[in-house]
Amino acid sequence: MHRQNNKIVVFHCRNLRLFQDGERKEFSMAWPGLSLVSIPCSGKIEAHFLLKTLASGAQGVLVLACAEQACQYLEGSMRSRKRVEYARHWLEKLGIAPDRIEFVRLWPVSQQALEAHLEEFVLKLESLGALGTPEKV
Amino acid sequence: MIVAELKEIDEIRKMVDRYSSILVVGCDSCVAECAVGGARETQLLASALKLSYLKDRDEKVITEACLDRQCVDDFIDGIAEQVPEHDVILSLGCGAGVQALARVYTDKPIIPALNTLFIGETVMRGVWTENCLGCGQCKLGYFGAVCPVARCSKKLMNGPCGGSRGGRCEIDPETPCGWDLIIKRLEAIGELDRLSEYVPPVNWSTSHSGGPRRVIREDQKP
Amino acid sequence: MKTESLLEKALESGKFAVTAECGPPKGADTNILIEKGKSLLGWVDAVNVTDNQTAIVRMSSVAACSILKQLGHEPIVQMVTRDRNRIALQSDLFGAYALGIRNVLCLTGDHQCFGNQKEAVGVFDLDSIQLLKTARDMRESGVIIGGEPIQKAPIFFAGAAENPFADPVDWRVIRLGKKVQAGADFIQTQCIYNLDRFETFMSQARNIGLTEKVYILAGVTPLKSVGMARYMATKVAGIDIPEELISRMAKAPKEKQAEEGIKIAVETIQRVREIPGVAGVHVMAIEWENRVPEILKAAGVGNRPAGVA
Numbered sequence: 093m094h095r096q097n098n099k100i101v102v103f104h105c106r107n108l109r110l111f112q113d114g115e116r117k118e119f120s121m122a123w124p125g126l127s128l129v130s131i132p133c134s135g136k137i138e139a140h141f142l143l144k145t146l147a148s149g150a151q152g153v154l155v156l157a158c159a160e161q162a163c164q165y166l167e168g169s170m171r172s173r174k175r176v177e178y179a180r181h182w183l184e185k186l187g188i189a190p191d192r193i194e195f196v197r198l199w200p201v202s203q204q205a206l207e208a209h210l211e212e213f214v215l216k217l218e219s220l221g222a223l224g225t226p227e228k229v
Numbered sequence: 230m231i232v233a234e235l236k237e238i239d240e241i242r243k244m245v246d247r248y249s250s251i252l253v254v255g256c257d258s259c260v261a262e263c264a265v266g267g268a269r270e271t272q273l274l275a276s277a278l279k280l281s282y283l284k285d286r287d288e289k290v291i292t293e294a295c296l297d298r299q300c301v302d303d304f305i306d307g308i309a310e311q312v313p314e315h316d317v318i319l320s321l322g323c324g325a326g327v328q329a330l331a332r333v334y335t336d337k338p339i340i341p342a343l344n345t346l347f348i349g350e351t352v353m354r355g356v357w358t359e360n361c362l363g364c365g366q367c368k369l370g371y372f373g374a375v376c377p378v379a380r381c382s383k384k385l386m387n388g389p390c391g392g393s394r395g396g397r398c399e400i401d402p403e404t405p406c407g408w409d410l411i412i413k414r415l416e417a418i419g420e421l422d423r424l425s426e427y428v429p430p431v432n433w434s435t436s437h438s439g440g441p442r443r444v445i446r447e448d449q450k451p
Numbered sequence: 452m453k454t455e456s457l458l459e460k461a462l463e464s465g466k467f468a469v470t471a472e473c474g475p476p477k478g479a480d481t482n483i484l485i486e487k488g489k490s491l492l493g494w495v496d497a498v499n500v501t502d503n504q505t506a507i508v509r510m511s512s513v514a515a516c517s518i519l520k521q522l523g524h525e526p527i528v529q530m531v532t533r534d535r536n537r538i539a540l541q542s543d544l545f546g547a548y549a550l551g552i553r554n555v556l557c558l559t560g561d562h563q564c565f566g567n568q569k570e571a572v573g574v575f576d577l578d579s580i581q582l583l584k585t586a587r588d589m590r591e592s593g594v595i596i597g598g599e600p601i602q603k604a605p606i607f608f609a610g611a612a613e614n615p616f617a618d619p620v621d622w623r624v625i626r627l628g629k630k631v632q633a634g635a636d637f638i639q640t641q642c643i644y645n646l647d648r649f650e651t652f653m654s655q656a657r658n659i660g661l662t663e664k665v666y667i668l669a670g671v672t673p674l675k676s677v678g679m680a681r682y683m684a685t686k687v688a689g690i691d692i693p694e695e696l697i698s699r700m701a702k703a704p705k706e707k708q709a710e711e712g713i714k715i716a717v718e719t720i721q722r723v724r725e726i727p728g729v730a731g732v733h734v735m736a737i738e739w740e741n742r743v744p745e746i747l748k749a750a751g752v753g754n755r756p757a758g759v760a
Contacts, residue, residue: 140269143276147283182273185238186281224283383533383559383573387580387633388626390559391614391641392688399688400562412619425625427633430537430581430596 098214099125101145104156105134107164108201119203123210134158135168142179142193152192152217154209159197169197189220230259230350231323232357233266233343238277241319244340248289248316251278253342254308254330255295256322263357266321266343268295274321274342290315299326305333312337348379365435365442371423373414378431380407386428453636454590456553456608457525461496461731462637462666467724468731469752470527470639470668471743472499473519475510484515488522490741493754497525497554499639499733503534506566513543517550527610528552531560536576537585541595544586548605555607556639557582561688580633583611587634609634614641615652616691624655631665638665639733642672642683644692644715646722653726662728669723672735673746674712677701713746720750 100123104110111119111128120126127150131137134157145153155176163169173195180190194213198205245251253275261267275293282289294311298304299322312318317338320327324345331339347359362379369376378384382400389408392399396409415421433439452459461468471491476483491498498519502512516526528547530540544555559579563571577585586609588594593604611630615623627638643649649669656662674680677700684692696715703711716734723729732752736743747753 138269140273140276143280144272147276147279182277183280186277186284188280188284223280224286382562383578384575385559385578387578387629389617389619389622390579390689391612391617392561393618394689395618400564406618409619412622425629427580427584427629429584430577433576 098152098217099127099150100152100154100210100213100217101127101129101150102154102156102206102210103129103131103134103137103141104154105158105169106130106132107158107162108156108198110156110198110201110203110206115203119206126210133163133165133168134172135163135165135170137172137175139175139179139182142176143182146183146188146192146223151223152213153194154213155193155195156198156206157195159199188223191216192220192223230262230348231325231345232263232347232349232359233260233323233345235265235270235274235321236342236344238281241274241278241340241342242281245278245317245319246287248338250290250315251292251317251319252308252311252315253278253291253293253319254299254321255293256297256299256320256326257295258298258300260321260323260326260343262351263349264355266323271295271321274319278319296322299323300329302329302333305329363436364431364433365439366432371428372411373418373420373423375407375410375414377407377411380405380410382407384431386431388424454553454606454608456497458497458527458554459608459636467752468497468666468668469495469747469755470497470499470731470733471495471740472501472733472735472737473515473740474501474504474738475512475515477507477509479510481518484510484518485522487740488519488524491743492523494744494747495524495734496731496755497527499527499529499556499735502529502531502558502560503566504529505561506533506563506568506571508566508568513547513550513552516547516552520551525554526552527554527556529556529558530582531558532575532577532579532582533560533563533573534571536574537596540577540582541585541589544589544605544607545601548607553606553608554610555586556610556612557586558612565688579611580630583609583630583635584633591634608636610637610639611635612641613638614689615643615649616641616645617689623652624659624661627656627661627665628659631661635665637668637730639668640670641689642670642735643719643723644690644696646719648691649723650726653728657728666730667728668731668733669720669726669729670733670735671716671719671723671746672737673716673739673742674700674708675739676705676708676712677703679712713742713749716746717749720746720752724750724752 137155142153157169157172160169176195179193183190253271255266255268255271257267271293275291279291294308296304296307312334319340319342321342327339327341348361349357349359352358360379364378377386382398393406396406398404398406473487500512500515503509512528516528519526557579563573585596586607589604590606594600613627680692680697680700683690720732734743
């Protein structure tokens with residue numbers, strides 16, 4: 093499978109409860125280059141985080157949010173979607189593929205679903221080539 | 230507060246391409262309130278520039294800093310140590326901030342990243358509107374605290390023009406008619422009588438028409 | 452008579468006065484202007500010359516007025532405050548008067564965003580009412596703004612526009628009153644299509660005694676087509692065209708729409724003539740000046756002697 097060393101950062105809402113004790117480490121080990129960052133709510137995400145993450149060397153960023161109605165802070169998951177859109181818009185303006193940043197409402201909420209998504213994302217990033225090489229937008 | 234907007238990245242790049250190290254400096258006052266030049270936006274612009282140059286394989290040093298206020302010397306000193314290490318300062322301050330930096334850092338090019346727009350208020354998150362032109366002789370007391378100079382597209386002092394329709398200005402249906410607001414406000418506070426008087430021509434000499442203005446307060450001087 | 456204006460003379464005589472609008476050319480061609488002027492000659496008491504109407508650059512109103520005067524017209528120089536500050540406006544008032552122009556219509560002007568110079572600064576140093584007061588103060592007190600006396604002050608018959616169809620509705624008559632108070636001798640209204648609303652406006656004006664103090668000329672613009680009607684109803688600031696009028700135009704076959712528009716204009720003139728307080732009619736036939744005589748003839752407003760001897 094496509095698990096090469098692709099530097100990917102996943103910001104995920106803590107309330108998704110994707111990982112039990114110890115599972116996070118196990119999951120990360122299976123995906124070299126993957127960073128899992130747990131945040132209190134996806135609404136905590138802001139465009140400058142996302143761009144900074146790419147500017148610091150990541151090839152792609154995923155934001156995992158709860159379903160809109162399921163947000164513990166009511167509006168967080170709605171806001172994060174708008175912010176991801178704003179960051180993607182920025183990439184477009186910069187001539188960089190906006191798909192390097194993705195907003196995902198994982199369903200079902202499971203590690204398997206995340207894995208499936210990551211596989212797809214890695215494929216996409218590979219087709220784009222390394223950030224900093226000419227790419228088709 | 231001062232309301233501004235970010236310039237297009239292409240315009241910014243055209244101005245800074247010639248330098249190899251850029252200090253991106255935000256301002257955490259007015260332009261932070263209007264979400265365009267504060268600490269967050271400084272990080273955003275610095276990251277965007279990094280990505281933009283990375284894409285072009287152009288190696289540049291891009292550093293970010295944010296001052297509490299870019300228009301006051303005491304705060305401007307906050308970047309004194311970083312300035313000499315960079316070729317240029319890219320300022321996310323308003324026009325006043327940019328010029329204050331230039332006054333302090335005399336040998337450094339300062340490039341504006343913003344277009345400074347107006348004195349306005351935050352109507353709601355994400356919406357800012359112009360309501361003061363700094364004319365130098367506030368007459369809001371006569372107009373129900375709605376300014377005819379700033380909020381009427383034609384600066385009319387004696388009532389709405391013939392283009393006012395359904396409370397909207399003739400220039401754009403999204404723009405409220407300033408005079409409609411004035412009349413409604415005065416009606417609500419029972420002071421509509423204020424409008425029957427003829428208002429003579431405005432004395433613009435206290436505005437920018439009188440040349441660049443300054444305020445000197447001896448009691449405030451060191 | 453307060454002035455040498457022939458328009459004032461006509462209005463004072465009590466006859467139903469007629470003025471028409473004449474738009475100067477986009478350029479320096481005097482022939483176009485003279486042709487338009489000739490077609491109106493003998494049909495109107497005075498001719499309004501627009502001042503860069505809808506913010507489109509045209510021959511200066513003062514220059515065009517002077518040319519029309521040579522032709523035998525009694526010109527009304529329109530002046531907008533959009534493009535000139537008080538120095539230029541007052542200077543132009545002197546200049547216009549020196550050229551023999553005796554009538555001025557003081558306007559604020561359409562915003563520059565409507566024209567072909569959208570990037571221009573909007574001056575708006577004065578508003579229309581302040582310009583009106585300026586012309587009046589020159590005449591009554593022989594002074595310019597600020598009170599400085601002048602030699603041989605221009606004696607203008609001064610007018611202003613009013614739009615009975617703009618909002619806030621109740622404010623329109625108050626504003627008319629302000630214009631009268633500031634010194635308006637005559638008022639030319641925005642084009643009238645909504646006669647009901649105009650009648651209400653006139654009765655409000657009568658109720659506070661304004662029709663005793665100022666001559667009101669009712670604005671009429673013939674519609675050329677249903678397209679023009681729709682365009683004016685939706686795109687032109689301050690125009691109110693009732694839906695029934697638009698459908699009346701739409702029902703006419705394409706080649707008959709111009710005639711229908713002229714018929715509507717004729718009916719409008721006949722109807723406003725019956726409204727107490729209406730002193731005359733102001734026909735604004737946009738790039739259609741040559742059709743004005745037949746409209747006036749059909750409306751029974753009649754031929755009149757050439758303005759200037």
